[in-house]
Amino acid sequence: MAILRLVVRRLLSSLPLLFIVSAFTFVLVSLVPGDPARTIVGQHATEEQYENVRAQLGLDESLPVQYWNWLEGVVRGDLGASLFSGEPVTAMLNNRLPVSLSLIIAATVVSGIAGVALGVLSARRGGALVRTVDVLALLGLAVPAFWLALVLIAFFAVQFRWLPVTGYVPLGEDPVEWARSLVLPVVSMSLSAVAIIAKQTRDSVLDTMTKDFIRVMEANGFRDRSILYRHILRNAALPVVTVLGVVMVSLLAGTVFVETVFAMPGLGGVTQQATVQHDIPVIQGAVLYITVVVVVVNLLVDLAYGRLDPRVRA
Missing domain, CATH: 1.10.3720.10 (MetI-like)
Structure with a gap:
């Protein structure tokens, strides 16, 4: 029972760690130069095409909203899909x-x-x-x-x-x-x-x-x-x-x-x-x-x- 309590206590204490690491990573990645939507549509696409791709990928939302949407998916067991291949993460x-x-x-x-x-x-x-x-x-x-x-x-x-x-x-x-x-x-x-x-x-x-x-x-x-x-x-x-x-x-x-x-x-x-x-x-x-x-x-x-x-x- 002591070992079981230790395992449960450690797993519960790791939940805040997972949240902090994921939030910190999301902020750092958002600060890195680069635009996935621009990479997908190419440099010669129109502004309308560019905005449509951003909307499809959810990149037109604010950073807190994007992170919240991702977090909701994690709770459901869904890590989303790759922005480029569309394959489930x-x-x-x-x-x-x-x-x-x-x-x-x-x-x-x-x-x-x-x-x-x-x-x-x-x-x-x-x-x-x-x-x-x-x-x-x-x-x-x-x-x-x-x-x-x-x-x-x-x-x-x-x-x-x-x-x-x-x-x-x-x-x-x-x-x-x-x-x-x-x-x-x-x-x-x-x-x-x-x-x-x-x-x-x-x-x-x-x-x-x-x-x-x-x-x-x-x-x-x-x-x-x-x-x-x-x-x-x-x-x-x-x-x-x-x-x-x-x-x-x-x-x-x-x-x-x-x-x-x-x-x-x-x-x-x-x-x-x-x-x-x-x-x-x-x-x-x-x-x-x-x-x-x-x-x-x-x-x-x-x-x-x-x-x-x-x-x-x-």
Whole structure:
């Protein structure tokens, strides 16, 4: 029941956040130079044709009225339609959401496993591994994901032809090709995340290893493996979970560049295109989807806290 109350409380508290983000996004988009109606009718259309298109798209209304009309549609489960293609925004984003989620979840899993393993090894053995983690952290923060993606494409896709250059294969269509299509994007997204998680894991494990209860267990003859997995990692996990949540949100932002480089039909690509075209319904819907993903990630972090630390549950 405590977990259920936590979930309900977090979801209810996220509603004002969704409203604020959507309103703020609507205002910012309206301030960006560009006129969808003029783009649709072209520069040589008459003023009457231009005004008719503005009226059809609802752009002749004031900004508060436009936002209120969009908000009413959201309450009914309707995010509107694209100003250019006429395709329903909900269907458009639902078709692209699995691509972005596949990238984010796969990159998070790879980053978490590799980062924690590297951090634990460097904390236990020290020496060259500590310097390796520090160098990897610097490289991960310095190397842009899109540049690394281009390098990976040049070597593993173009030169060696081991992996596909671009595109995305749905999981239900061919699981093997789905995994192959994710390898290069996930690796390019994960470098900086692995470095950050490894460094945080190493610091947390080293700090936990100096605690008095760990020294008492070592003095009483507890096995090193039992101490590491049952006590050190459990107590060191809280800051690592926090960093993992932040990394997952940052990976969501990184999908815009990675999806563009690899020509993957995800939320990042459609958001970028809608921004260039000033397609307000698509931008609003994409931002709403991304905000919901962030809320879910934060909720999962809270639940992980409660699982790892009984004091948090209390």
